[in-house]
Amino acid sequence: MMSKGYVWIITDGLTDLLSSMNSSIVESMQGVLGIKAHVPRSEKVDNFKRSWKRNFFQKYSDIDEAELNIIGLWAYDSIWALATAVERLNTVSPRYKKLDNGTNTTDLENLGISENGPKLRDSILLTKFQGLSGEFWLKDGQLQSWTFKIINIIGKGEREIGFWSPTHGLSGNSDLTTKTSSQTNLGAIIWPGETTVVPKGWETPASEKKLKIGVPIKDGFSNFVKVEKDRETNATLATGFCIDVFKAAVDSMKYALPYEFVPFEKADGESAGDYNELVYQVYLQKYDVVVGDVTILANRSNYVDFTVPITESGVSIVVPVKEDVRKNAWIFLKPLTMELWLTTGAFFIYTGFVIWVLEHGINKDFRGKPSQQVGTIFYFTFSTFVFAHKERMISNFARFVMIIWVFVVLILTSSYTASLTSLLTVQQLQPTIKDISDLKKTGDYVGYLSGSFVYELAQSLGIHSSKLRPYRNVEAFHEALSKGSQDGGVSAIIDEIPYMKVLLAKYCTKYKMVGPTHRTAGFGFVFPKGSPLVPDISRAILNVTEGDKMEAINREWFGQQVSCQEQGTTTSESLSFDSFKGLFIISRVASATAVLVSIIIFLYEHRNIITSECSVSQKISAMAVQFDKEKDIFSKGSKKIDFLCARTTDGRESCVAECNASTPQIPASSVSVHEDTVYSTEGSIPSTNHCTPIQDPPGVIEITSVN
Template sequence: MLLNCIWYLARLRSKGYITCDPTVLDLMKNEQVHAIIGPQKSSQAKFVTELGGKVEVPIVSFSATSPTLSATQSKYFVRTAQDDSSQVKAIASIVQAYGWREIVPIFEDTEYGNGLVPFLLEAFQEIDTRVPYGSRIPLYFNDTQIMRELNKLKAMQKSIFLVHMSSSLGSRLFLLAKDAGMMSEGYAWLVTAGLSTLLDPLRSEVMDSMLGVLGIKPHIPTSKRLETFKSRWSKNFTISKPQSKINELNLFGLWAYDTVWALAMAVEKAGIVHSRYVKPNTSESTVDFAALGKSETGPRLLSSILSTKFQGLSGDFHLAGGERVPAAFEVLNLIGKAERVLGYWTPESGLSRNLHSRGKIAYSTSKNRLKEPIWPGDTTQQPKSLRIGVPRRTGFHEFIKVEWNPEGDKPIVSGFTRDVFVSVIEALPFPLPYEFIPFVNKNKESAGTYNELLDQIKLKNFDAVVGDITITADRSTYVDFTLPFSESGITMVVLTKRYERENMWIFLKPLSPELWLTTGIAFIFTGLVVWVLEHRENKVFRGKPAQQLGTTLWFSFSTLFFAHREKVVNNWTRFVLIIWIFVVLIISQSYTASLASILTVKRLQPTFVDVKEIRKNGYFIGHQKNSFVKDFLVKRLNFSDTVLREYSTPEEYHDALSNGIYNDGVAAIFAEIPYIKRFLAKYCSKFQMVGPTYKTDGFGFAFPLGSPLVPYISRAILNVTEDKDKMEEIERRNFGGEATCLDQAAMLTSGGLGISSFGGLFIITGVASMSALLIYVTKFLYIHWPASNTMDRERSFYSRVLELAKHFDKADPSAHHLNRAESRVHPVPSAEIVGASPHIDDARGHSRTSSEGSGDITGDQAHDNHTPQSSAANPEPPHTQ
């Protein structure tokens, strides 16, 4: 084989690096090499690759893994190692499996370190994992500078890290991280393949500092050939260097061995025996690129290398696009000097515990596909990526309650909001580890208000807050809220007073004063309309003015109670009465039902219903302790601080309201609706929720501004709250089956039926009465208006009205019932009326005395019939003027 620069595998060191003392230019100029294995570092590969392309010499590298190098830049660059970008999807799957929604990459500031960062950012963006900060560490940093960077990350409250750097810099980093206390419980570290494949040469103290670190590296399948080579390697190394410590062969050493074999096979396959450069170099300068010429066998050798396939020590050797085809990755867990394989990742099935599983397996990123790791701090507890702050309440424990386990002194959190949060976490499409941390002081009492609790998110002491936290506009300026998971709103609860049924005027209560007045006016108006329509035709509505007034009012008001014996004769009167009796029926029935309800149903009446009344009189009011309601009362409702009092428990609510405004109590307590409902469920019979409801957005979970978790949590909240059975089970578990108050509106005393309830009826009867009256009056005026001759036209309007009134006051001669009544009376001479005992025959032919007959003649008849004399032989009909 004509390879002018081949580093034999027996001379490889345990690190797997192959070095070449002569420079590349010297090899090309003086040796006219036809293939170069190397260079070792990605930063050197750019220059060598460019040079190889000019002279058409294949540059074969087994260690330059930076994604910035590729065959697309120079077709003469061949990478027999796996590109670093091939591990990105495997890293993203691990991050997704453990539910890390935020991670900080720590990488060295070199071509090797910087080249992978764009690919990592893109992969994390696809799984919605946030990268809030990237820590770049140059090679020249000393330990003090590295420690300063680690302390900066620690102060930022970051706990999940991805390390991508060489073994020399990585070993220093983990030693210093242990000194900084960042290799303890609560932290998680993940290293890329570049560091995972070079763990064997690291010192024992470095390996001890990396306890619990996760890593990935390309999988090397076991084979008989590999075991035989390891045995031969160990034997030869012992003979050549008996004083040296034997290290395991790492992946780069195996890749180097396979690269040499691939080149040897490619040379034999291409049939290269002797070759030279087409334009030999004649210049003495080592930098005269143009004078180097081109290898006449380079294109043929490159083609042969790219088509070479065989089963090497590191697995299947196969190139695609000038690079090694990536295979499976091992997921490692470092435990001291040992590497524990947790599982594998393949492009086809994702994470799996066993690499060679039978049957087709769906792609998965579940951590259940991996073995349980040991985490930093020598614990099996997964690092808590979310520190959840919870409030410490002294009342309304149904919503959130914090207790302490007497054995382990660990907090036990329960309550409605906690159960909702747990259900939401279970509904997420990824695992999200969390830890509840009570917001308490040294005495385990509340450390402040809810606003101060939310401030801890801004101060980065908590990653989120869970509890009965109301979403408000002010709070949303420094935290992000999820969608609300409960109703809310601010209203007031007041003491109730019993409605006294022993009141002597209780019969007036069914109707409001306005309705009483309107009904009375309607009665009078209807009576007057009936009198106008019946006066000229019906004798019942004639007589002295006082008698007519009494008859009119009696007729109208008595329609409430019974049907009249008095008959009406005018059809328009009948029309008016049909409408009116219908109205009276509805009003009387409504009155009866309302009065019965007042006398039989227990009613409660709120002591206050108007916020303005409470504020005007300066009464004390209460509110929830440590709640935003205090600011709401001062800023929105304009209450003075001096009248506000704080309460925490339902019992305190009860005592303050029961004492009232004159016994060191309060007129009302303002709180959010969920609290008031729980309070009323316990004290339903004495208090009422009244007044307007001031809208708020309900309870929500709080996260830092811009948190990527908020949309996921919000969608999960919708899934949970829309599940009626699950929400009912959570409410039943926390609130129990307590009886709640009936509809508060049904218990309020409205002050009786109002006029608005019967407005339509009054309009109908009013229109009917006015229509009948107008038609009747129009007809009367048309007949009797005195304007028939010149004398009438000369009279004044007033005199005409008087004459018209006289006509109206007289009986209508066309009324048939009046004519029948008058025909029963036989007129006699006036002298006989004065005389003694003249006989008068009644309509039935009986004989009566004049005194008896006179009793049948009404005053109206005596007034209307002017018959001075009559003759039995020639009777004359009575004359009506």
């Protein structure tokens, strides 16, 4: 028990008594570590120890050697604390309370109880001073030690290793408050067996004692574990992904770990039970370890320990795929969502209307009959979708709006083309069932791997046990899915992702993994509860998985797989409005800004109408006429137009424009209006007035006011 590989640690109860122990006992404790209260060196302590030794040897001359330990120092400090507490009470004549216990009492019972006892106790608890053993202070009735010394028993005595305190931790320096305190200057430890190699604290199995490793017997999914018998030696040969990971982990450990594989089988070679029963054999100590595709579950961890997972975790569903979406006659509409189609159409019309407003008065392409103008709006804007518009822009505002809109159309068409190309060229695997809720609604049959815990999981997810069908291998899964639930098969397979990936790797174009992944911890190796091998094996597994070894093991057992799950999820989703919201906002703001500025300029140019004495309806009518009137932006000079309110012979009032700059004055007090010619009733020469905004029927009007 004191040989190489063992570790012994003793507490201060034994360490403080080492100086008083027989030398033979100390020699049998070589390599033991101990802790003891640390007493700082001081002149006061040294003088006291010398005085104590002198008095001790004078009284006990037959004793050759004696040392004052920490217990003696504590005793001295305790007497000092008691004396200090008594002085603080200043009690001159202590009183005792006699006990009335009858006549038959012992001498001790006759002593009575001190009436100052509680006060003395409280005084002792409040006592605090610097004693020989350090600071004397009672907390919760216990003497507090602030610093402990770590010692190593070597030879006939002890060797100092370092110091520890609750506030400063471990250090090789007794002065823990200094910044130079560090763990790097700790003393070297000589362990039992006179070695400096740190023991693991437990003994590894000897070569003649091998670990019994249980392995499951499986009909399918031999990629993970497969058990065979050597015909010549009848030895068990275990192969597979899980076996290779375990072997690689053991090989990477720093010590040898002999083992042998024992199949979990009956006398006839069939499996002796499911995975729960196999795991339970470790609890019954029939196996030391279980290696295989064993899932880490909470209920199993109640009586065994697992290593870290060696595979991807989770349970998912595999279902058949639908007919290729490329055969759909309306696939050209799929690149954009309905919301985006409607928004795009609305913006085409909106942009066309904005261009018409900005170009109507100055561009002949946007004039004509109302039906012709409406057709121009639709044709012009929708032709921008293929950049086939040929109308010339005259207004700078219209050009600005068109630049923004053409940019938006460019982004839309490019995105539409890319999405449609993806739909027509990339294989689309559309699942027949989207998630487990569809299975519960339809009541179809669902398959799972025989003996798997997924049977209980599926029931907890709402699938009735009568709708669950067990299968043993990949081929059985494929056959059941091909038949379908209506013809004696199943509509879906639910099981762990590693198994599903094997199925998809073989039948990549027929099935797809769908639905949310139900989390599990993955596959792990099983050990007895509290086994010291678990952390070492787990660290070894991490070293294997983080290196190239795991990649090589994966390629050996699963090949260079193409992830069907990734292929199945490469379906091109329709582009939504949210993807282009920013572009539409920019286009709308640009169009609205151009129209707003154009309206402000128009109102400013025709401010005389606004300031005239005409009614609101007359002003609006005059503004509409001015907007609809064709303008020549290339003509030189300008005419100042005044407006007056006139009343026709039938009593209607109109807002009439008059040119002050270049049009001759009409001296008549009454005029008749016919088309664009104003005739004077006094026979003056006709004067053509192109400033007139309205055209009333022929008649005589009376001018009532002039601006």
